[in-house]
Amino acid sequence: MTVCSLGFIWYFDQKAVYVVIGLTLFTYFIAYWMEKGKHAGLAHTIGVLGLLAVLIIFKYLGFLTGTINSLLSFLHALPVFHFEELALPLGISYITFKYISYLTDIRWKIVSGGKLLDFACYGSLFTIFVAGPIERFERLKPQLEAKSEKFKPEYLEIAFQRIVYGLAKKLILADWLGYFINPVWQNPTNYSALIRIAALFGYSFQIYFDFAGYSDIAIGSSRLFGLKIMENFNKPYLAPNISQFWRRWHISLSDWIRDYLFFPLSQGKTNQFWLIFCVPVISMGLCGLWHGAAWHYVIWGIWHGVGISILQCWNLFKRAHKKKIAFVSKPWFKYCSTALTFVYVTAGWWWFR
Amino acid sequence: MEEKLIDFIKHEFVTDADVEITPETKLISSGLIDSFSLVSLQSFIKKEFGKMIPAPKITVESFDTVRQMVDIINQF
Numbered sequence: 001m002t003v004c005s006l007g008f009i010w011y012f013d014q015k016a017v018y019v020v021i022g023l024t025l026f027t028y029f030i031a032y033w034m035e036k037g038k039h040a041g042l043a044h045t046i047g048v049l050g051l052l053a054v055l056i057i058f059k060y061l062g063f064l065t066g067t068i069n070s071l072l073s074f075l076h077a078l079p080v081f082h083f084e085e086l087a088l089p090l091g092i093s094y095i096t097f098k099y100i101s102y103l104t105d106i107r108w109k110i111v112s113g114g115k116l117l118d119f120a121c122y123g124s125l126f127t128i129f130v131a132g133p134i135e136r137f138e139r140l141k142p143q144l145e146a147k148s149e150k151f152k153p154e155y156l157e158i159a160f161q162r163i164v165y166g167l168a169k170k171l172i173l174a175d176w177l178g179y180f181i182n183p184v185w186q187n188p189t190n191y192s193a194l195i196r197i198a199a200l201f202g203y204s205f206q207i208y209f210d211f212a213g214y215s216d217i218a219i220g221s222s223r224l225f226g227l228k229i230m231e232n233f234n235k236p237y238l239a240p241n242i243s244q245f246w247r248r249w250h251i252s253l254s255d256w257i258r259d260y261l262f263f264p265l266s267q268g269k270t271n272q273f274w275l276i277f278c279v280p281v282i283s284m285g286l287c288g289l290w291h292g293a294a295w296h297y298v299i300w301g302i303w304h305g306v307g308i309s310i311l312q313c314w315n316l317f318k319r320a321h322k323k324k325i326a327f328v329s330k331p332w333f334k335y336c337s338t339a340l341t342f343v344y345v346t347a348g349w350w351w352f353r
Numbered sequence: 354m355e356e357k358l359i360d361f362i363k364h365e366f367v368t369d370a371d372v373e374i375t376p377e378t379k380l381i382s383s384g385l386i387d388s389f390s391l392v393s394l395q396s397f398i399k400k401e402f403g404k405m406i407p408a409p410k411i412t413v414e415s416f417d418t419v420r421q422m423v424d425i426i427n428q429f
Contacts, residue, residue: 010355067360101409105407105409108407108409109407110407110409110410136409138409241387242385243387243389244384244387247413255409255412258408259407259408259409260408262392262408262413263392263408264408266389266392267392267395267396275389275392276389277377278394278419311387312387312389315387319365329371
């Protein structure tokens with residue numbers, strides 16, 4: 001399976017194979033150091049910083065130098081930096097996040113390092129390599145170790161059904177929506193405000209069907225090999241609030257952000273401004289930056305962070321006035337809340353696109 | 354342990370005064386408590402029971418009810 005996965009990556013991006021092998025050996029060595037050595041904390045820090053350094057060099061160096069140069073342009077006396085941008089290796093964002101979770105879970109004693117071949121399979125697994133889900137080693141390890149697990153005919157039915165659902169979402173719904181809305185996005189000034197708003201809502205559904213369809217294909221393809229991959233979407237546009245939305249949209253990424261950013265940034269802190277405003281905005285801003293090296297992704301993330309902060313303030317208000325605002329448990333309020341969440345998320349897609 | 358957790362959850366997180374919390378009440382999947390509440394809950398468990406539950410273990414699958422919380426706390 002590992003060889004097949006590396007062959008798949010080689011077919012699309014030869015350089016990515018070297019990056020995957022290098023990152024896999026580096027991360028596995030760090031994990032070994034953490035488990036057998038005396039300085040697990042130091043090893044973990046070196047491992048995470050090393051992985052982030054690779055991600056920054058390949059993905060964000062051009063973005064960072066561009067931003068710094070823009071700031072320096074105000075001060076004409078200072079020299080500007082020039083770096084040659086490196087081509088982005090396939091799947092680099094996903095594999096670095098998977099490997100950071102692997103090291104951190106070992107640090108937290110949630111999982112052991114496992115065998116090198118199983119770990120290499122986890123990192124390179126072609127069905128989820130390009131666009132997730134960002135599966136955890138803890139969930140995949142028992143499946144990779146279960147040598148007695150044999151192929152069963154029913155896997156085919158489950159897998160193909162899932163792949164067909166995914167293809168339908170992607171090729172019929174997402175592409176069909178794209179056919180109608182892309183001309184509006186390409187030349188927005190040629191259309192009225194109403195049409196542009198309709199195109200924004202259209203994009204909201206297009207991106208959902210596109211990404212959820214891809215996740216269905218990834219999950220279905222993995223099932224063909226007897227592997228159960230985590231779900232990545234769960235009716236996100238029916239979420240009653242922005243917090244619930246992120247528990248239903250790109251679940252593997254939002255879980256990652258929650259576990260390795262949101263919780264660590266919040267632990268032991270008592271400052272309400274930090275907890276209610278800074279933590280969600282920083283976490284979601286970085287979540288936005290992960291999607292792409294551009295400011296509009298960061299703004300999209302901050303948009304969601306601010307939404308989560310507003311929700312948190314509202315929850316505090318509700319807790320302080322339990323009896324005065326009994327209407328919040330009425331069905332009509334929940335419908336309105338769901339609609340408002342959908343509109344807020346859709347407005348955020350304007351930044352994203 | 355169950356009673357302490359229920360008291361804390363009811364006092365700190367539940368906005369509807371009429372909601373009954375039992376050891377089997379679904380808390381995360383029903384939307385009764387959110388991510389922020391889980392951070393507070395993690396801190397409460399550390400302070401009250403001296404156990405630090407790692408964030409990846411605080412999931413809807415394994416931390417949805419008070420009974421599940423007690424099981425996880427006992428594992429650490």
